[in-house]
Amino acid sequence: MVYPLNYRRPAHAARAPSSHGSITGTEKPKSIDDSLKSGSSGMSHGIPDALSFDRIISGGTCPPCTTRDFMNYLKYIELSAENLQFFLWFRSYTKRFNDFPNNEKALSPEWHSNSDTDAPTRAKCSNLEAAAIFKGTDFANDSRTSEAEKTNPFFTPPQTPNSDLRRESGESMDSYEASIVSGLRTDHVQRTTNAFESAGLKWKPLSVQPYREETSRIISIYIAEGGSRELNLSSKERNALLHALQNTTHPSAFRQVIATVEWSLRCQAHPNFIRWTICNGNRPRVIFARGLGIGGIVGGFIAALLITFSGAVRAWRVLSLIGFMIGISTLIAAWKGMCVVLHGMHHRHLRPWELFASDDEPAGSIDIKSDSYESLVCIGSSNSYEDEPWVAKYEKRNIVRKVFDREVWIQEPALRQIQDTIFLQAILGATVISFIIVGIFCAVPSGNYY
Incomplete structure (x- = not known):
């Protein structure tokens, strides 16, 4: 099951530099009420009701969309935990x-x-x-x-x-x-x-x-x-x-x-957390996927040009469709932060702070829903993480290991549906673009150069 084909992932919401932003104090409660109403309608700005803010906070979601994952995102990515x-x-x-x-x-x-x-x-x-x-x-x-x-x-x-x-x-x-x-x-x-x-x-x-x-x-x-x-x-x-x-x-x-x-x-x-969570690969893997997509497109162009310049019949030019399909679909998915290879198994890369979690206390082991955690979450030092052991360890990893980091299955069904929808959009978009390009090559007369 997928969402409508016109689905769009949440747009990036820029953080206000200060609380003196364009939204006033009286408008904030109204914005919160609008968010609650739109969230109860099934889909709000690319966020399904199953991944709504209240559902995440109440503990009604699975990894990687739990409250703990939200907290880690705010601490390590947005720096606003x-x-x-x-x-x-x-x-x-x-x-x-x-x-x-x-x-x-x-x-x-x-x-x-x-x-x-x-x-x-x-x-x-x-x-x-x-x-x-x-x-x-x-x-x-x-x-x-x-x-x-x-x-x-x-x-x-x-x-x-x-x-x-x-x-x-x-x-x-x-x-x-x-x-x-x-x-x-x-x-x-x-x-x-x-x-x-x-x-x-x-x-x-x-x-x-x-x-x-x-x-x-x-x-x-x-x-x-x-x-x-x-x-x-x-x-x-x-x-x-x-x-x-x-x-x-x-x-x-x-x-x-x-x-x-x-x-x-x-x-x-x-919204930024959901947009970030949709990405199933780390940055090196996404860049690698983009490179594969560009390589597939280049391969399709080379194949189409060679067949066109040869004396082969025009039907053979359709073979270049394979390269275009693979390259364009991979590039579209990577543009949205997804690796199609990982998606095929519904896997995602472990985050850097998850890679080096100790075996006796894995990431996410604390029950964020318990009152004991909520009452003690205010206690402690700052949210700075530069001195945490995983930072130095992850920096020492070579680029190949980062591209092929450890993977884990995505447990949250709503997130898998979003990724299925994006993957289907990539396939349909690649199909349309590939047929247009191949059609243009088929209309060109044979070169008969060899």
Whole structure:
């Protein structure tokens, strides 16, 4: 089964140099809605519904179109993996926040960005609600606090560092510090404080609010200038988010930023990922296929010229059709990034980072759908990969080995259908062009030169 013969693979969507691009903040949600509506109709801009963004993110696709493959593409090809990492974190964060009891969620009221003048009122209301909740507890009465501090439920009394993180993660303090916090806390607190100061705000860690420590880490990694995985945000978007997070940790505080990130993923990264995935060979193999295509065409011309210049009957000139058919079809497929030899077996080349994956932890072994991964995807160093071992190893491979790299079967049915369609288009296009060329040669009188 193939798609309609007028199918066209997704056009390359250029990345905006900054968030100040031609599309405005109000147009981004509309673009996302249009993407959702068109995606549910079966085919959207060369992307079938089986390979839609939501289906990939939800884990409904097979290699090489999984969420892990999407993440690798953004990290190694587009160099923008932070968008998907932040998107996955936010999805997990929203789910975990909504699972909180109402009395804890009341500590972080919903944020309305169009009413900044009401921020003091909202803060006062939330303080009163929190005071009622913590009345009679150590938060409201602690011998180590001043009288003014006792009336402020958002004042954090002295306690074991990161006790709120330990509660959120469900881990013991020893294991948590050993894995993440011990090397990041001091650094991320300083970066978070600097981010608020640069926006003209004062950072007040309100640890009684749910996930205050986690949002602090997110600010230092994704929002603060110079963060290890800094998002491509405008200063207006960054300042608006910091202003919101100064008052609440409710997921609605990220509304504007997540719209920018989701628009980038849906309207730019996702189409480019599908276009790139259609290519079943690496660049050396595609160039080699193009060379074979040109060689086939040249061979067809040589055969047609020799037969035409000879005294053979015109019917023999049809033999040149074989060279034209093979050469033109191979060239058309290679022009779209496909090798017809690999396609004949529905194979693809392993990506460079897949070639050197260790046997005990192969690429894609982490379950990207699990909440544990989504909650930890925000943790770690930058997305730079220049120091990864496979980079040097792949550069040392000679060109012949790259052309004939290891192959693997394509598991995703929708991707195989797209490639079948492109291959059929190449065959039909080559047939039409070849018959025209051979027809021209057949119309030329015999040369009778030998």
